[in-house]
Amino acid sequence: MRASRKLAAGLIIIAAAIAVVAYTGIRSAAVYYLTPTEFAERVDLREGRVRLAGTVVPGSLRTHDGRVVGFQISDGMTRQEVAYDGPLPDLFGEGREVLVEGRLSGSALAATRVMTTHPTEYKERPRP
Amino acid sequence: MTELGNFALLAAFIVAIFGIGATALSLRRHDDALRAAGERSVHCFAAFVILAAGALVVALLDRQFHVRFVAEVTSRDLPLLYTLTAFWGGHAGSLLLWALVLAGYALAAQRAVRGAPELAPYVTIVVLATGAFFSAALAFGSNPFATTVVPPPDGRGLNPLLRSPWMAIHPPALYLGFVGMTIPYALAIGALAIRAPAGQWLAQARRWVLIAWLFLTAGLLFGARWSYIVLGWGGYWAWDPVENAALMPWLTATAFLHTIQAQERHGVFAAWTVSLLILSFGLAIFGTFLTRSGLLSSVHAFANATIGIYLLGFLAVAMGVGFALLLRRLPDLREAARPAARMESLASREAALFTNNVLLLLGAFVVLLGTIFPILSELVSGDRIAVGPPYFTSVMAPLIGLLLVLMAVGPLFPWRAGRVDAIARSAGVPGAVAVLGGLACAALGVRSAGALTVLVLCLFVAAAVVLEFAVAIGSRPGRDRAVIPSLMRLVGANRRRYGGYIVHLGFALVLAAATVSSAFSTVSQGVVAAGQSLAVGGYDVRYDGAQVTRAPGRRIATAAVTVRRNGATVATLRPRHVTYEARGESTADVAVRSLWTHDLYVVLVGLSTDGRAALRLAVNPMIMWLWIGMVVMLLGGLVAAVPGREARRVTTVEYTRHPAPVAGGDR
Numbered sequence: 001m002r003a004s005r006k007l008a009a010g011l012i013i014i015a016a017a018i019a020v021v022a023y024t025g026i027r028s029a030a031v032y033y034l035t036p037t038e039f040a041e042r043v044d045l046r047e048g049r050v051r052l053a054g055t056v057v058p059g060s061l062r063t064h065d066g067r068v069v070g071f072q073i074s075d076g077m078t079r080q081e082v083a084y085d086g087p088l089p090d091l092f093g094e095g096r097e098v099l100v101e102g103r104l105s106g107s108a109l110a111a112t113r114v115m116t117t118h119p120t121e122y123k124e125r126p127r128p
Numbered sequence: 129m130t131e132l133g134n135f136a137l138l139a140a141f142i143v144a145i146f147g148i149g150a151t152a153l154s155l156r157r158h159d160d161a162l163r164a165a166g167e168r169s170v171h172c173f174a175a176f177v178i179l180a181a182g183a184l185v186v187a188l189l190d191r192q193f194h195v196r197f198v199a200e201v202t203s204r205d206l207p208l209l210y211t212l213t214a215f216w217g218g219h220a221g222s223l224l225l226w227a228l229v230l231a232g233y234a235l236a237a238q239r240a241v242r243g244a245p246e247l248a249p250y251v252t253i254v255v256l257a258t259g260a261f262f263s264a265a266l267a268f269g270s271n272p273f274a275t276t277v278v279p280p281p282d283g284r285g286l287n288p289l290l291r292s293p294w295m296a297i298h299p300p301a302l303y304l305g306f307v308g309m310t311i312p313y314a315l316a317i318g319a320l321a322i323r324a325p326a327g328q329w330l331a332q333a334r335r336w337v338l339i340a341w342l343f344l345t346a347g348l349l350f351g352a353r354w355s356y357i358v359l360g361w362g363g364y365w366a367w368d369p370v371e372n373a374a375l376m377p378w379l380t381a382t383a384f385l386h387t388i389q390a391q392e393r394h395g396v397f398a399a400w401t402v403s404l405l406i407l408s409f410g411l412a413i414f415g416t417f418l419t420r421s422g423l424l425s426s427v428h429a430f431a432n433a434t435i436g437i438y439l440l441g442f443l444a445v446a447m448g449v450g451f452a453l454l455l456r457r458l459p460d461l462r463e464a465a466r467p468a469a470r471m472e473s474l475a476s477r478e479a480a481l482f483t484n485n486v487l488l489l490l491g492a493f494v495v496l497l498g499t500i501f502p503i504l505s506e507l508v509s510g511d512r513i514a515v516g517p518p519y520f521t522s523v524m525a526p527l528i529g530l531l532l533v534l535m536a537v538g539p540l541f542p543w544r545a546g547r548v549d550a551i552a553r554s555a556g557v558p559g560a561v562a563v564l565g566g567l568a569c570a571a572l573g574v575r576s577a578g579a580l581t582v583l584v585l586c587l588f589v590a591a592a593v594v595l596e597f598a599v600a601i602g603s604r605p606g607r608d609r610a611v612i613p614s615l616m617r618l619v620g621a622n623r624r625r626y627g628g629y630i631v632h633l634g635f636a637l638v639l640a641a642a643t644v645s646s647a648f649s650t651v652s653q654g655v656v657a658a659g660q661s662l663a664v665g666g667y668d669v670r671y672d673g674a675q676v677t678r679a680p681g682r683r684i685a686t687a688a689v690t691v692r693r694n695g696a697t698v699a700t701l702r703p704r705h706v707t708y709e710a711r712g713e714s715t716a717d718v719a720v721r722s723l724w725t726h727d728l729y730v731v732l733v734g735l736s737t738d739g740r741a742a743l744r745l746a747v748n749p750m751i752m753w754l755w756i757g758m759v760v761m762l763l764g765g766l767v768a769a770v771p772g773r774e775a776r777r778v779t780t781v782e783y784t785r786h787p788a789p790v791a792g793g794d795r
Contacts (some may be wrong), residue, residue: 029519033512067742090715
């Protein structure tokens, strides 16, 4: 057998092994990425980890000792309560678009990760 | 300024289209005047893009808030430096930066191919086509000079996260890397079109790829540093789509820089090496697409712009043309290769390099898969499914492990064919060092098998590199002279080889530091009143109170903390929490005490109305060595990039069409 054939065989085995690792990695790390409305409708997804995108509802921040411990996010139609007690990303605030990742616990999503998105476009404010 | 800017963008687009037409026609008619016109349009294109960029700079400095982009990214209170870097603080401006960098590369590339009259027109066409695309995107899509009827009294100000010196230099470095991939791609298209034999132009392409690689590496370093210092979550890499966008072309460019050695020496892997150039350009465009469209969930997500679709179209054309040409020339490339140009043995440098390439490409592929998984799953099942960092780490870990093994033993493999027992013998010493080091790490308390494996492999690489240098110095004449001068002479004699080894050393350092810092970082957080302390990793951190000051547009809370260790005060740190009133956003200014062994990282998360502070503390070991390792990688790349004796030899080759068949024989 030529050297290049042997090498090809070896590399195919490596690639196949990596494919298996990637497959199991995706299986274990996959989270559904939804809006609060979709999350409310998809009863089948209430058990697992999800990532929800929405805007932090103004006035919904719950704080404890100067630290945010919970808030609501909304996609304009549905609100979802979020419980979170970890480091908040920079630029987190009311009215800000965020991604929260976690699992449903009671009626609130117990988030393990909160991420902000950073829109940079200029929006004209309504004139008085 | 907006009229001038719009005019310049439109003119750049028109002149690029004209240049493409003239050059294409000159190829058909063999008309030198048309060809010269095409070349001059590259100069005109560059001039107009520079003019547009100048107009934007003036508009920014002049705070012309009737320009949307200016109002979006600047405000009256923005300092001069950030007013200038606001240029790339929004997506229209960053596209203009892309075009500006392209203009610079286009001028440089045109000088570089002056000696190759057959190749030059194709380079002109590819560069101008890319330029036409980006100037059209700017003029008709994401126009930085778009105006509003009623200018706001003040701008929104630059995104606070971008007000960092690291963010001032990160995007330019990244773009110099991304756009730099255009020139090797252009050379590839031209060389394939004129059937230039693989060896000659690839040497030149290598230098462009190396320059782009250096900038990408620097961009990754600056981005990681920014993430660590500014984002305040204590990490430097999150497998964010935007980070992945820069990593993918970096991986393929690295792959290219490895196989090109086998290509140049023994003429193997010609088609493979060329395809890496095409792929790197594709991934660079894809990276731009990824950072410029809001398609993916990302902490960097910029505005939703339709430009994404056009970029995807451009990408499809560029890849289609590139790979179609490559397929058509495949028989030529095979024929032009020396008959002996085939891999002879598994125990050869060629086999090691090729394995390295497959690993790097697999890495690029799994990163791509994870990055676009939400889109793929939506297309397939209708549900958007994201994969988080656990996916990336679980898949990349084995790949990186294998790469480290190759990095250590690969250089021991001789070209063509080697003997396994000889290779095993020369791997013995570094192997023993690695095992002893591993035992030492285990004794010091490293318990995780994964972390231990990575550390042993990093030591293996480092020991192999050091041994390589030591043996080479020892075997050179004049061995009794001082170590440093002979080291310099050694590296100078074969910059590419030893530059590469330095990069390997840096990479091992980066991985070791990343492993240790993630395995051993300790975190502590809490809410404390003045006088109260928090403990973290042997430190006692006492909160002494906070002060709230005002600066134009900002409210700044500064906490004072006294850091004590073993009862002695070692530092006072001042973490800050800045609220930007115009944008209603706040950021934490992290205070870091950096030592050779570890960092103490203090974040002021918030300040309650009664003066109590929410603090987050972390002790991250070995982080300093991560930055040092990246700088070492950059230095190694620089060593390899500076033209040495070899490089001068290979750049003097001439370009010829239809090479005479090379007689079988082996040099």
